[in-house]
Amino acid sequence: MSIFEYNGSAVVAMVGKNCFAIASDRRLGVQLQTIATDFQRISKIHDRVFIGLSGLATDVQTLYQRLVFRHKLYQLREERDMKPETFASLVSAILYEKRFGPYLCQPVIAGLGEDDKPFICTMDSIGAKELAKDFVVSGTASESLYGACEAMYKPDMEAEELFETISQALLSSVDRDCLSGWGGHVYVVTPNEIKERILKGRMD
């Protein structure tokens, strides 16, 4: 069994029309046993950049703390927020620093860049960036997520439709994966507001 599958996770991000959505499951497990059903995998870096981390839960938490630390210092020094592309480059560099003893996480980064253009990317545990124009997935349910997103996604969706699409994709994918599930956590971000919603799916 791979260490990436120890805790179980599912994270997905999608691009809409001047908005993006990022969603994750809520299960924290120790192999077959479920420990928590409210685990936070997605975190806000600032109002326009979110990061979702799948993989080993301890690394998820530590990496998030390190990234928030770096971003706070950046904000103080440069007196501005980081652009999502810049943040993604930073995450990639931080992951590669540990090339021979990596953080066992796969991040999904989503943000609104200049002119409110949505940006999403994912990377592997040692920082290989993968930019996408439509959606990115990560976690133990990633194969199902790829299939569901490919089928359900269409470009230029507005915020409400994007929410429906990403929720359906997430819930149907985690239902096929025993290690992730127990509901969903969805953030839909537009230039004016951040909408956070909890989904109730098959609670197993």
Add this chain to the structure above:
Amino acid sequence: MGDSQYSFSLTTFSPSGKLVQIEHALTAVGSGQTSLGIKASNGVVIATEKKLPSILVDEESVVTNVNQMSLLQVQKIQHLTPNIGVVYSGMGPDFRVLVRKSRKQAEQYNRLYKEPIPVTQLVRETATVMQEFTQSGGVRPFGVSLLVAGYDDKGPQLYQVDPSGSYFSWKASAMGKNVSNAKTFLEKRYTEDMELDDAIHTAILTLKEGFEGEISSKNIEIGKIGADKIFRVLTPAEIDDYLAEVE
């Protein structure tokens, strides 16, 4: 760094609260060749005297390729990044060291964030290096003041960095031998809505004010950056054109 008498920092406070070595460093700057910078509404220009010590100095100048990098043996104006340039007054060798360190810092930032370094950040890091040399054992402060000219998302910017490590943002400034005359001249001539070409003319006139001998494209250097965000050192031919316009 060393035992015996030289392991303490040379920059220890005097009873009057001054750091005497920094004062001396500023004197070294003040006896260097004049340099100046002007921030226009759409760019920045920096310029300096380039008096060679004798006619026997081999000042080979070869203009290569579209980037117009002239391979002068003695080039006083240097790039730190494609959109930030720098000139100095004071000790040339100290300037070389600072340029090298600053270029490395700029490139490290770029490698980490995949974004060009903002001018203020690079100035701050360079100033930090200069300050470190005023508080370490066995070293002396840098004998240069820098004028950093850059154009980034915040627009055109001009900064002066002193041997102490303090930095200031200027609309127009001068350093070196002729500093007081040059600054007075600039105060009179500077206008907020000046454009880059006007600024270049003003820079030439300011240099002319205290110039010993005949000003020509061989004994001054001019660097400029406009809204295209590319810092360029002007070729001698371009300087000749501006000189002709000024006459």
